[in-house]
Amino acid sequence: MVVLPQHTARGVLAGHMVVCGDDGLAHRLAAELRDVYRQRVVLVVPGERATGQPAALSRAAELLTRIGGSAADAGSGGVVVPVREVVASAPTEDVLLGAGVDQAAALALLYEDDETNLRAALAARRLSPGLRLVVRMYNRKLGQHLEELLDQAALVAVPGLDRAVLEASTTVLSDADTAAPALAASAIAGTSKVVQADGLLLRAVERTPPGRGEVPDPGLCTLALLSSTTTDPAGAEGSDTSGPQGPQLLPDDHTVQAATGRGTVVLETVRHAAPAVPNRRRTGRRAPLGELFSARLRWALAGIAGCVLALTVTTTLLTDADPVHAAYLTLLDLFSINDPAVDDSSTRQILQLLSGLVGLALLPLLIAGALEALGTFRAAGALRRPPRGLSGHVVLLGLGKIGARVLARLRELDIPVVCVEEDPEARGIPLARGLGVPVVLGDVTEEGVLEAAKIHRAHALLALTSSDTTNLEATLYARTVKPDLRVVLRLYDNDFATAVYRTLRTVHPDALTRSRSVSHLAAPAFAGAMMGRQILGAIPVERRVLLFAALLVEGHPQLEGHTVAEAFRPGAWRVLALDTAGPGRRRPDLATPHPDGEDPQLLWDLHPGYVLRPQDRVVIAATRQGLADLLETAPSQPGATTRADRRGPPWIAGA
Numbered sequence: 001m002v003v004l005p006q007h008t009a010r011g012v013l014a015g016h017m018v019v020c021g022d023d024g025l026a027h028r029l030a031a032e033l034r035d036v037y038r039q040r041v042v043l044v045v046p047g048e049r050a051t052g053q054p055a056a057l058s059r060a061a062e063l064l065t066r067i068g069g070s071a072a073d074a075g076s077g078g079v080v081v082p083v084r085e086v087v088a089s090a091p092t093e094d095v096l097l098g099a100g101v102d103q104a105a106a107l108a109l110l111y112e113d114d115e116t117n118l119r120a121a122l123a124a125r126r127l128s129p130g131l132r133l134v135v136r137m138y139n140r141k142l143g144q145h146l147e148e149l150l151d152q153a154a155l156v157a158v159p160g161l162d163r164a165v166l167e168a169s170t171t172v173l174s175d176a177d178t179a180a181p182a183l184a185a186s187a188i189a190g191t192s193k194v195v196q197a198d199g200l201l202l203r204a205v206e207r208t209p210p211g212r213g214e215v216p217d218p219g220l221c222t223l224a225l226l227s228s229t230t231t232d233p234a235g236a237e238g239s240d241t242s243g244p245q246g247p248q249l250l251p252d253d254h255t256v257q258a259a260t261g262r263g264t265v266v267l268e269t270v271r272h273a274a275p276a277v278p279n280r281r282r283t284g285r286r287a288p289l290g291e292l293f294s295a296r297l298r299w300a301l302a303g304i305a306g307c308v309l310a311l312t313v314t315t316t317l318l319t320d321a322d323p324v325h326a327a328y329l330t331l332l333d334l335f336s337i338n339d340p341a342v343d344d345s346s347t348r349q350i351l352q353l354l355s356g357l358v359g360l361a362l363l364p365l366l367i368a369g370a371l372e373a374l375g376t377f378r379a380a381g382a383l384r385r386p387p388r389g390l391s392g393h394v395v396l397l398g399l400g401k402i403g404a405r406v407l408a409r410l411r412e413l414d415i416p417v418v419c420v421e422e423d424p425e426a427r428g429i430p431l432a433r434g435l436g437v438p439v440v441l442g443d444v445t446e447e448g449v450l451e452a453a454k455i456h457r458a459h460a461l462l463a464l465t466s467s468d469t470t471n472l473e474a475t476l477y478a479r480t481v482k483p484d485l486r487v488v489l490r491l492y493d494n495d496f497a498t499a500v501y502r503t504l505r506t507v508h509p510d511a512l513t514r515s516r517s518v519s520h521l522a523a524p525a526f527a528g529a530m531m532g533r534q535i536l537g538a539i540p541v542e543r544r545v546l547l548f549a550a551l552l553v554e555g556h557p558q559l560e561g562h563t564v565a566e567a568f569r570p571g572a573w574r575v576l577a578l579d580t581a582g583p584g585r586r587r588p589d590l591a592t593p594h595p596d597g598e599d600p601q602l603l604w605d606l607h608p609g610y611v612l613r614p615q616d617r618v619v620i621a622a623t624r625q626g627l628a629d630l631l632e633t634a635p636s637q638p639g640a641t642t643r644a645d646r647r648g649p650p651w652i653a654g655a
Contacts, residue, residue: 017530018099020044020091021110024492025175025519029108032527034083036624042099047087091120096127106132106530114139118146125150129157133170134529138401143172171529175522180405182521182540186488186514187394187460204265204539219266220604222256224249224541226263247541249623252570265541293372300365307358311351318347334359386418386438391457393418397444397474398465399428402518406464411435418453420444444474460486468492472500479508488514524624536590547622550590554614558630565608572626577602579617
């Protein structure tokens, strides 16, 4: 790795990629652009020059070397593309110019602080109006406004900019939103991986090898052959890289039929997307009767009502009163506001005494109901405790920005959740309160905290705190309480994740353990956005990744004029769906929630003989290298992009 002086970057790396960030996502994105798309990258990282090589720089070099050396899915063909680094405390205009932003094809701003990314994005748009910007923002509303503002600025600076190029000029993404579906789905049986497209939830289901005489269900298509077999049910779920015995992505039908004894990943259409979280919050404000009053109180009130009805019927039958008058007399006696029946018959006197006794029983019930309702309203703004008898739920550790997004995904899928958080001011606490999700406040490493979350009756544990050791400690303790518990850990260091996985698998061979890195899951989507693609989502298959993207057929000789069957390239890409809407009515972003009142426009059951036309827009599943090969824009040497290319190629999805 080389520290690139500011005065040497300009004019040398025309058409390169600039990545600015202060955490692991920036380093992984730089490696993704270098190894998969073979782009030249300038990486701007924070650090100090006081003591030789900066610590941040050395960590970046170590990570990039590790990822580049073990990226089995990269397929770079031996081409070594340089990654130059600029050390700077903040992405100021001078720093951006020193990184060559004015001559770059794309810029990624990946700082954890939204304000830092916003300031840098505005400065970069002034320096280079045609620059493709990819901005990391946690605040969704602010991100939408920023995307519109920067697109308008590009349109003003470059009049007559093509609509397709304009839609790809600014992309606002969140690593939390990108990784949340995979993290949430990893803890759910039957919904191992989820991607949203055109208002539909697609899940990649892991199927065990079929037995003798069984016919496997292919679903929409078979996405992968797992490294798992009947004698090795957990497969190669270790680190973030795949070994030689890793999965086989996008196999053809002949390979699937010949691969006996291996598990498969099948794509299925689940259902229309669930209502958004805000809708659930609005409907949850009107507390139903079951939340206002306890079951015992409701049964007691039902008994009182039954007694009143019985007394009314008895009064009607034994006296000359009609049913309405009998009910009136019974209620007067019940509330002790009727005259004593001294001169009436013995039957009337007995009925009055019985009504008075029922009224005495009603008074404490009314007081108890008022107190319970008051307590319910007072507790509406407080955190719920896990209810008694809860079982089959997911225990979620950590309600930071990742945990909050995962919690929202789990509730959208109607999965019961119990959260554990040490900080009462964490990001996800208001969300959990609004959704009515039980929360246990406390340090997960302390005794009794996981027991309070009913870990012994839980279905899965999602350890998503920012500390690897905390996640590991919670996992080990949870496994002592319930050895067969499904566990998903958020672990950043790949070597540490591999060691943890192997150890847990050896000690608990019958329990499923998954290790996930947010930066590993999010980096492909950010890299695809920098290359000008519309990425719908990413599905991890063991330690490799499948990308789902939407693109136009025009300009792709591998697709244009070919049938769906002929366009299929095993191990690289596969056409899954066709956009049936006309070019003027197409939704620009198929990954967003589907608008209410509109029918889905994607056709998933495509005939293999359908001939792809230039004006068609299709959804494909591809490996990272397959997508890079399919959409390769560099005509000569790797990474060589002209100044005109930075404004976006004509095949960007949405045109």
